[in-house]
Amino acid sequence: MTENLIGGSFPRIDGVEKVTGSATYAADMKLPGMLYARLLTSPHAHATIRDINTEKAKALYGVKAVLTGADLPYRVGLYMVDKPVLADGKARYFGEPVAAVAAISEEIAEEAVKLIEVDYEPLEPVLDAKKALEADAPLVHPDLDSYECIRGVFCPKGGTNIANHFRLKKGDAEEAFTRCDKIIENEFYVPQVQHVPMETHASIAHWKPKGNIEIWTSAQSPFAVRHLLSVALGMSQSMIRVVVPYLGGAFGGKAGIHLEPLVALLSKAAGYRPVRIVATREQEFMTLPCRQGLHARVKTGVNAEGRILSQEIEYIWDAGAYADYGVNIGRASGYSGAGPYEIDNVKMDSLTVYTTKPFGTAYRGFGHVELFWAIESQMDIVAQELKMDPVEFRMKNLLKPGATTITGEEITKYTGSVRKCLEEVAKEIKWGETCGDGGGETCGDGGARGRGESAPADAPTNAPTNGRHGSRSKGKVRAKGIAVLHKAPAMPPNTASSAIMKFNEDATVDLLVSGIDYGQGTATSLSQIAAHELKLPFERIHFIWNKDTDFSPYDWQTVASRFTVMGGLSIIKAAEDATRQIKDVAAEALNVKPDALEVKDGVVFVKEDPSLALDYTDVVMGYKFDNGNSIGGPVIGRGNYIAEGLTNLDPETGQGLPALNWTYGAHAVEIEVDTRTGDIEILKLASAFDVGKVINEGLCRGQVIGGCVQGVGSAIHEQYIYDKAGRLLNASLTDYKIPTVKDIPHEITPIFVETPHDKGPFGARGVAEHPMISVPPVIANAIFNGTGVRIKELPLSPERVFLALNPGRSKT
């Protein structure tokens, strides 16, 4: 059967391995002679390392190698090459690896770590990204100027803590403000949070005596690991092999390069024995990367009709100690940083700033969860000031075909429709109608709570608008909220993918690509595309699971929701290539022209006379005539794709074409706030995305539900907490809570809008990251609509909500 391959709900192809526990993750592997590594991490947020004494550790029985920063003169990084393998003379965050041991058992390695003596001279920590910009702030990287990075794209400023300053200028914001009827300015804050994959980072490396390296690792991007390692060590890529088995969640935290260089160097130091490292959960929090924090300031000017005339935005990204990968967040979220709105005059400054905290990296949404906290909160505030319904206000300003984005890209009918998404969710939540079972008070009266005598200082004093949807009973307030979102893949303009299809003797097909399926279901969607394009039954596609740089075709990285699109396009080309080879051989065998032939269900036949046909099994290894003469040979389809037509952005104005495709979306929510405790129950969350074309509906729904719940984590539960010295206080799953089954919305309704994208496979766009974006502001907007209280800092924890509703009281 080759019908309905696109759009159905094929169960994922990796299901059996996963339900039987036989899927193998990096930490499950054992190589002969393998050693176990442990890390010594810095107890200081900022300190000079005066001396490290490893003698006692080295003398311990079973210890095979001990390394410190002094042994490893290498720096790594994806965009900004600023990260030493082990702290180099200076520790820049609490939890930074300072020394590492490889030994014959975990226990011995751990014991040896305790024997290492480090003499630190503590330095003043830099814990606030805004203060890090002050002239007298201590420098996190005094040698910033000497680091490698892509100059022209990123501009680190030596002598400061600024790793990058992205500028964007469209129109004349300053002049346009003079024409506005209202100007509204607010500040917002998002703390650092973490990916918290259930599988912590794990890597095994074997440096071979011949000088080549083999690595098995929990990475999102085997080719990026290989490339960055080759650059850091000055080795040829052909000497490095990176294999990625099953991956236990990643969400961006396993993109780029992490523990791989360290274990490789330990393996070499231990006399070429393989070495394994598995991060503890505590290290996952404090040593491995997190998501950057964000300080945002948004100033919006509108006219009386509710059109946004001008916007000035300042994003200060708290990069933490290294800007490695995260430096591109400031840029990517810069060029999309005003949201999906048509605004003629925009001035934006997006600064990536070093602090002495764990460093931020890519995390689902790549800056957009953070920036949309500011933008979508601000849009509701502006609507409120205008006494305009928030949906109506957005509809007046959202992008539509013919409009230009803030980088000057023109929106076409293929770009996707954020308006449609907003309409859909507004309809689904019954926007404008009374909340369900809310105790009888009308929705329009929302916002009553919080005014009157106990009104907090910043509670709005104006009457609720028709956008307010609260109702209340016994201390519980029900209310609705809405928010929109967009995101395009953040990647260099020359990002590429490739695919190989090898036919087997029985006309099954080995499908090789290097995008990693760490749960999104891409392997299944891509197999569907392959079967559809080859006109073969789904069962005949054998997706090769392990990614191995020795065998798999190149791919940049599995990030940015780009793989279904770019991998899919490569597969379409590979299928064309394979089909052409099959037709060429069959044409000769059947003595017709290739274009007289058609293929279907593993048979190639003459269009005019389908009885003239050959089974693929007679063709894909070459065709043998009756007399034994043979033609053709094994069929191998090859396809590649490179993002075409993208440009670098102008360093002064940020103008250019950075986006392969935009995926738009919207959320609508109905919540219940318990004003006595600050608890928020999400009764219903409706989420719409313009995916262009649904390739696999079940998997798409899975992405949306999972992403929304991760968004709830960022909205309500999660944040890094530090003491004054910069020590992370909640590096455990007891103290850092992620949503459990009890924290999820009572109902999540995914909605898919299908405005075909002219360049995507079947018109599809990526949707892996988007569900998480704008979940925090949709909840905050509902809180405001119900209580009249606006919260501008995340998370919306019960404590923060309670205090906002009851200013001056402490929570008991």
Place this chain on the structure above:
Amino acid sequence: MESSDMEITLTINGAQVTARVDPGLSLLAFLREHLDLKGTREGCGKGDCGNCTVLLDGQPALSCILFAFQASGRSVTTIEGVSEKERLAVIQECFIEKGAIQCGFCTPAMILSGKALLESNPRPSREEISEAISGVLCRCTGYQKIVDAIEEASLRQGGG
């Protein structure tokens, strides 16, 4: 063998196992490192994430905070013991069909928790299902489809 090692005998997935272990060895490390049963996962090693859940005499238990010797004389079921020979158990099929899996790391613990629930309560409500899996963290799925899968398994097994 160190002199402090102790001998334990237990049943694992129906088969009797006797071994000498260090008294400090966790049941999780015993399963993973000594018996190579890698389907039991370590997400934290501290009793916080539930990903190391096994069934001890049919009840869910966190193998990372149990010592191996504490399982002596008892019966342990891991994910490797859930399917019947070549055939997947109903609950496993339901996890696949309902899309209750993403990265798969938490899946063994979720399936074992669901299995234990259905054995004691063949027709649980959605709230009871949530309660039963509330100790197991999943970062990928958003849980909803996991609850769906266990509910579906209950229906298919003719629960009630």
